Amino acid sequence: MHVHFLDPYHAGGSPIHRLDARVKLALTLAFIITTSLVPFGAWAAYILLFAIVLSVELLTDLGIAYFFKRAFLALPFALAALPLIFTVQGAPLATWSSGAGTFTISVEGVERVVSIALKSWLSMQMAIALAATTAFPQLLAAMRALRIPKLLVAIFGLMWRYLFVLADEALRLLRARAARSSASRDAQYKTGGAIVWRARVTGGMAGNLLLRSFERGDRIYDAMAARGYDGEARVLPMPALQAAQWLILGGGLAVCVLILLLALLLA
Amino acid sequence: MHHTIEIRELVFKYPDGARALDGVNFYIAPGEKVALVGPNGAGKSTLLLHLNGILRGEGSVRVAGMEITPSNLLKIRAAVGLVFQDPDDQLFSPTVFDDVAFGPLYQGLPEAQVRARVAEALAAVRMQDYAPRVSHHLSVGQKKRIAIATALSMQPEILVLDEPTAGLDPRARRDLIHLLRELPQTMLIATHDLRMVAELLPRTLVLDQGRIVKDDATRAILDDEDLLRAHGLEKP
Amino acid sequence: MLAVTFAPPVLHIPDGFLSVLVALSLWLVTIVVVIIALRRVNADLGERQVPMMGVLAAAIFAGQMLNFPVAGGTSGHLLGAALATILMGPWAAVIIMTCVIGIQGLIFQDGGLLAMGANIFNMGIVGVVITHFVYRSIRAAAGNRVWSIFVGGFLSAWLSVVLSALITGLELALSGTSPANVAIPAMGGVHILIGLGEALITVGALAFLYFTRPDLLKIGEAKPAGRGIWLAGLVMAIAVAVASPLASSHPDGLEWVAEQQGFLMHAQSAPYHIVPDYLFPGIENQALATILAGIVGVLVVFAVALGIAYARRNKNAASAASQTQH
Structure with missing residues (x-):
């Protein structure tokens, strides 16, 4: 997906x-x-x-x-x-x-x-x-x-690239939550839990997303370093x-x- | 030209003191194509990251005739093309062109040469028409090919690949194996895909718990079912 | 198909709602702060942080897709300034939020382009500075005990959203596009609730990270935090706390500032003639002249549009024809 x-x-x-x-x-x-x-x-x-x-x-x-x-x-x-x-x-x-x-x-x-x-x-x-x-x-x-600092533009580029990857991950998390959200057959139980509980589940998903991102950030740095990256943003002239x-x-x-x-x- | 990998008594400890690599020794001759197999957590990826100095352990790592030191790190990285397992980690640029051009740009090549390198590397993986494309929209197989091109554009002597066939459908896997067979570089491939090993790589290193437990001809290793079972592997 | 919704654009000011003076001043402040942040991040944190900031900006953006139902069709969302600050320290957080807000404006029109400086200032600078000040203060006061991560996270996330909202209201009032006695209390009131969602998600995320990778929560602390930012947070918090009720109870003051911002924005004091009277000799009635001029104007627009549409159709038809010939 x-x-x-x-x-x-x-x-x-x-x-x-x-x-x-x-x-x-x-x-x-x-x-x-x-x-x-x-x-x-x-x-x-x-x-x-x-x-x-x-x-x-x-x-x-x-x-x-x-x-x-x-x-x-x-x-x-x-x-x-x-x-x-x-x-x-x-x-x-x-x-x-x-x-x-x-x-x-x-x-x-x-x-x-x-x-x-x-x-x-x-x-x-x-x-x-x-x-x-x-x-x-x-x-x-x-x-x-337009003279926006190269380093900032490089971060913009990285962000845009991983936006799609992480949006996919976020969707998978939402799906996993939806797949496990069900109503009890006994009508006396309210579905969905308390707001605080719902927020905590959502917060857990956000934390999960951040954790994966931290790990990915490290791997990307390795991949950049493997190709000679030295901290400076370099591009071909326009x-x-x-x-x-x-x-x-x-x-x-x-x-x-x-x-x-x-x-x-x-x- | 050296095209060799030579590792002596390599030890790497995690911050908590556990040994990920516990005295690794091997030598790979120019033009050799070698498999690195072993169960998850054996230390395969950790070992690969030592081959161009991203991780530094105790012991000696000589690659392409050079001992890895901070001063020749960039030379080493130009000599060793590292292809990571997840192409989404390797392809971090907005377009395919930018990604393949990344290595040559950081080698300080002039523009015309960068463009020539990109064209050449994309041709080698038969993805010439994909330069302006956005990586996200490619299939896994296409991403893997581009990932290999990002290493080839640096014109490395040695190619090191981590799980190149993981996540590929049978046809994409077949295409990739053909591609790897065509490439002339010295090659070290970490993988669980023993059928590919049997087909492509004449020599195999078995790594478990941070040690090379067996270094032999691939056929001999694949015939030794006790050895395979002992290290979490299965005869293909 | 899962419904995907992004953060409510309540804090993202679109173009047209800020006077040029307010918008450009805030752009200036934002540019200066972002340039300092870039220098500091590069010097203090090293090259490893560049991909990390890019990925975390993407994560915060994607995290804004994660929502939870609250009541009456509204939902709680993440804005992320507090989380970014607590995890990465204030300077990196400014860069991360700049990227998030920049992409939202440039690609998704969530917030304007001329207004982007203000949006980055409100959410990316005020939000970060306030979080840093509140979180650090609570952590220090509690002697860095574990519970203060969550209490600090909750309060700083909530306050950062509420104060960002109050500042947004102030800017609208200063621009003369919303009366101060409406904009500031309304913005503040709505975000006292929205901020609770932000606070709860932030604590949930911090708890998840604390139990899986507690080392990650130390990254932000290890950074040279800077007493300057802490002080800036203190000053900002006090300034907003004093200015907002003052401005909303005395809207005339802000109105006056708004009116002084040059005749360009507020030429309505001289009644505006669409087409000067002499263009329509014989028509004395101003309303009638207005309507006539309006009709002329609409006709002009229509003529332009029809002309272009016609030319485009001919051209496309011609190129289609030449393609089928080949």
Whole structure:
């Protein structure tokens, strides 16, 4: 049994897939920063940002539904922003009184909550596009290109490699627990045991997983040492960016700046 | 070129004082292909880890004509290709290419040569097309082949393998045995697979409780049923 | 098929919920701490720890798949900062949690990218420092007796989660994306319960390791722990303990800070015009202009999308045709 569903990468040959991972990572970050910088209620800018997101999604050949479905995962967090419709001062949209007091919903409050949810939704889709079209080894190379310390990138790589191995082990542990979890035929016994007991069983599984990982970590070090590992992270240099890729990078950054300027001018 | 393994009075103690290896002696000549058999816990894996200095015991270990010392450790590791039992331990890089390139990179080779070594090693195990693949998605048999390629890319004089056929289905096992037969290196293989030993390795060392209890031609050892039974083995 | 669920993303802030100023400041702090941690881990612990940290980060991530039902459809989960700190010491734990949170954001969109600095700070730095401070203090006070492993593990795991949550609430309030008097008590309240799950699993894992490989519990202790981190933990615990109730009872202060963060984020004080009035001469009504402009905007987006979809279809059809020709 292999945990394949963990990896969100979808192999493909679309223009977004073919774009250099360094350019993709940089532009994704630029897009998200731009989205964060656009003022609340700057609807024109949001529409432009959405047009960009939509274009990228269509260019990936993965189908828009894939992105929309995954992006809705972040929406529950928007609950944290919801109370702002009452607390932000502004033109009243609706007011009502109840036993607990008077509630006023302000236009500015609604504007802000909708803006926050939109920003989050747009940023999320761009991040999904990056993960869905970029194989992780290329993301690692892009991280190195962005000057993330090599040692940290090496640990990221090891983690990703063993994520699948350990997720398989965790699933086996869960299966073993499920196989032994049964209800007594005598209905008077409650199934599942007390919460503390359940937590202890789960904790034991986590401990088991950690123990195996410690042992595996030692064996991996042996395997690395056997091939001359000396504590330094070494990789082959990346090929230089081609002119076309530079152009896309520059163009993308320029669009981000333009959208920001537009948002400011209109404000 | 030396291609030899020479071990004299090797003793290795665990931190609690128990002896994992208790005076091991043997010599392997250039080009020899030797089996290391014995029950679980006999000390086979511990012995293999001494062959390129990952573990250091008392006594003398000479590999490829060099005594193992801290100063020539990296040379030793280039000369001895160690293939671990669980390929998931050996294949720790994101892609097959990265894993096979790891040894040559740490030997300090220039990029073009690293790429050539990777291509050569993958060709030797007939996995040329797998360089960009992610190890996790490979079958056990494929992983074992790649694991051997990660050792071959260092162009070792000696190959040391721990349970190469464990966990393989019959066809993958057959393919692997063919592959091992083709490789020219001096070879020491720790295994429980006595049918493979009979087929592939003319000489056998029997290790039990940290000692070499028998060192003889494979055929003689496999015919000695009392010896096999005494050390937890079974005639194939 | 077993249901696989990951840790609830309550502590993983998505993008869009932090002001750029808050997000970038926390990125800066995180980068500095992670770089120091990398140096310290390399110097103190040696090269053997590199694969170990990678595998343990994977284990903590995979461990988050292990859950247990609590009540009403909710379940207890592991976050792992406390376990990593107790087992590997604070510096290695910072690296491990950085990797866990980094992969969660980058690959699984569990937490944003711009917000990642904050997420690493909240769970990977605050969580680790608080655990180190609480666990070490209890162990030392108990003279390193065995029971203090479990009591220390329980309290430090619980407190690390609760304090991480309070800080998350503070950051949201500072960003003006959630009112302080709601965000901080809500975050804290929810995580007082979630933290119990974390604490119980942590103790369960520590007990398992204690009875199978007690030597592993000594690794974290052998590391040069550093009085500095202990002090940082003390200061952090006091600061959060004082700041959270203060901020939630006086939300105006935080609001004010949020409002001061530059006109960019809070341009709503000047009513926003989507399309300036002169684009629609004759339409005086602002609401009507807004709706009109909205329609224009949606049309623009549709046109872009249709154009690209059309081009892609033609291209794919052409390449499919050329493939069948060969």
